[in-house]
Amino acid sequence: MIPIDQACVRIGRGRAPRALVAASLMLLAIGAAPAFAAGGVEAGMPWWVWPLALFVVCFLLGIVAVPAGVGGGVLFVPIVSGFFPFHLDFVRGAGLLVALASALAAGPSLLRGGLADLRLALPLALLASASSIAGAMIGLALPAQVVQVALGITILGIVALMATASKSELPDVAAPDRLSAALAIHGVFHDAATGRAVSWQVHRTPAGLVLFTCIGVLAGMFGMGAGWANVPVLNLLMGAPLKVSAGTSSFILSLVDSAAAWVYMIEGAVLMVIAVPSVIGMMIGARIGARLLTVLKASVVRRLVLVLLLLAGLRALLKGLAIWN
Amino acid sequence: MPRPESAEPVPSEQWRYARVLDLTSRLGFAALVAGYAAYVMGWLDVHVTVGELPQLWTLPLAEYLARTGSPTGWGWLAQLHKGEFAGLIGIVILAGCSVVCLLAIIPLYLRRRDRVYAGICAVEVLVLLLAASGVLTAGH
Numbered sequence: 477m478i479p480i481d482q483a484c485v486r487i488g489r490g491r492a493p494r495a496l497v498a499a500s501l502m503l504l505a506i507g508a509a510p511a512f513a514a515g516g517v518e519a520g521m522p523w524w525v526w527p528l529a530l531f532v533v534c535f536l537l538g539i540v541a542v543p544a545g546v547g548g549g550v551l552f553v554p555i556v557s558g559f560f561p562f563h564l565d566f567v568r569g570a571g572l573l574v575a576l577a578s579a580l581a582a583g584p585s586l587l588r589g590g591l592a593d594l595r596l597a598l599p600l601a602l603l604a605s606a607s608s609i610a611g612a613m614i615g616l617a618l619p620a621q622v623v624q625v626a627l628g629i630t631i632l633g634i635v636a637l638m639a640t641a642s643k644s645e646l647p648d649v650a651a652p653d654r655l656s657a658a659l660a661i662h663g664v665f666h667d668a669a670t671g672r673a674v675s676w677q678v679h680r681t682p683a684g685l686v687l688f689t690c691i692g693v694l695a696g697m698f699g700m701g702a703g704w705a706n707v708p709v710l711n712l713l714m715g716a717p718l719k720v721s722a723g724t725s726s727f728i729l730s731l732v733d734s735a736a737a738w739v740y741m742i743e744g745a746v747l748m749v750i751a752v753p754s755v756i757g758m759m760i761g762a763r764i765g766a767r768l769l770t771v772l773k774a775s776v777v778r779r780l781v782l783v784l785l786l787l788a789g790l791r792a793l794l795k796g797l798a799i800w801n
Numbered sequence: 802m803p804r805p806e807s808a809e810p811v812p813s814e815q816w817r818y819a820r821v822l823d824l825t826s827r828l829g830f831a832a833l834v835a836g837y838a839a840y841v842m843g844w845l846d847v848h849v850t851v852g853e854l855p856q857l858w859t860l861p862l863a864e865y866l867a868r869t870g871s872p873t874g875w876g877w878l879a880q881l882h883k884g885e886f887a888g889l890i891g892i893v894i895l896a897g898c899s900v901v902c903l904l905a906i907i908p909l910y911l912r913r914r915d916r917v918y919a920g921i922c923a924v925e926v927l928v929l930l931l932a933a934s935g936v937l938t939a940g941h
Contacts (some may be wrong), residue, residue, distance in 0.1 A: 523840075523851045526858075561855070565862035573892060580826040580898055587819035590811045594818065594906075599922045605925065609932045620861060659917065730822075730899055731925065738895045738932035741889065744873045745862050748888040749854055752837040 496566065526672050530560065531753040534574070538761020539589035544767060544781035548758040549575030549701030549782070553630045555787035560793060562750055564620045568699025569752040571742035572733050575701030577755045578762060579730035591723030592666040596678065596716060599659060601728045603685055604692030605735035611696025612739035621796050622672050628793025634704050635785050646674065655681040665720055678714040687713065696736035701729050814906040822903045825898040833891025840884030847884045874935035900929050
């Protein structure tokens with residue numbers, strides 16, 4: 477997945493935002509229809525309707541995720557668990573694969589372009605991937621309703637974070653902390669937007685390591701990519717430039733989600749018929765979303781995604797509390 | 802350490818990681834799509850028919866496993882002739898990409914005497930292998 481922060485694009489106006497509204501409404505309609513059908517009509521439906529609906533929903537999620545600057549995984553789990561009949565265990569397994577596939581696909585170009593930095597990523601990814609294993613085991617051991625409630629609360633928290641968090645394009649880091657200096661975590665990336673080489677370094681590395689450990693638990697427990705948390709920690713706390721934060725976050729996800737995905741696979745929680753249409757739909761949608769970056773108004777798409785997440789978070793919470801099954 | 806001023810090239814280990822990741826992830830995606838096609842097209846035997854799935858995918862994992870008798874851990878390797886398990890090969894390659902990439906860059910760090918990062922890579926490989934080993938089980 478290509479977060480908007482990694483793309484140096486001009487966002488234009490036009491019909492595209494309206495198309496995105498239509499796409500989002502269609503997405504909700506397609507997602508909601510099976511949920512309502514699950515009440516009784518489901519038994520008479522051919523099996524292929526579900527993977528097909530999943531493919532279409534993920535395709536649309538992929539389109540809106542890129543301009544909104546979020547990974548597909550964070551949209552996938554609450555929306556699919558809320559509006560499809562699949563059990564949460566299988567949705568989380570598929571969600572991790574969606575996030576993993578997106579991160580793997582973006583990895584090579586981010587590394588070659590210097591937007592993902594190995595020296596910055598590896599220490600953080602080590603702790604986050606270890607804790608994501610614990611998160612996956614906790615998530616699979618807890619009753620589904622408890623996880624559903626926690627997921628709803630987390631998603632609503634993400635909405636609040638996305639709506640209020642500021643960003644800093646090039647944070648000022650006066651001096652690196654001791655740990656980042658010892659590990660030589662610094663670098664230079666070529667900013668295509670300005671044509672300049674930008675030097676960067678980081679601080680508050682120990683606090684970053686602690687937070688990434690917590691983020692790993694959430695990623696494993698809920699089967700989500702955690703770019704929504706990675707980027708603020710790298711950018712606002714540690715002081716990495718926004719584009720390096722977004723690129724490095726995506727790379728870290730490839731390691732964290734690998735660790736958690738192994739746990740789900742070994743436990744038997746990966747169903748091909750759910751995971752593969754989701755991965756393919758999301759990847760194709762993300763490619764189209766990346767091309768639409770030049771014509772879409774990012775703020776409109778971001779607001780739409782926040783509304784989608786808000787609805788999905790409420791649905792997860794109410795489903796977990798047995799108020800809206 | 803002073804703030805770096807001059808432009809630095811992308812480090813060699815980053816290039817190598819990117820190259821290996823590119824190759825292995827493409828292989829994984831190809832295997833994933835091929836495995837899924839073989840599964841849903843009915844080219845291979847199946848453990849659970851796709852027509853039964855709508856009654857099964859609503860169940861919690863433990864109940865699903867009990868009802869279908871599906872293997873956990875690496876038990877699926879013994880049933881590779883069945884579509885849903887053959888399809889897992891693509892997922893194994895995708896989830897295993899990072900291990901190959903990390904192993905590929907350890908020699909570069911060691912050659913530069915950067916033992917800390919060589920160690921971090923080695924420990925990360927162990928973490929991923931531990932996750933893949935099936936030693937850690939969740940208990941549903």
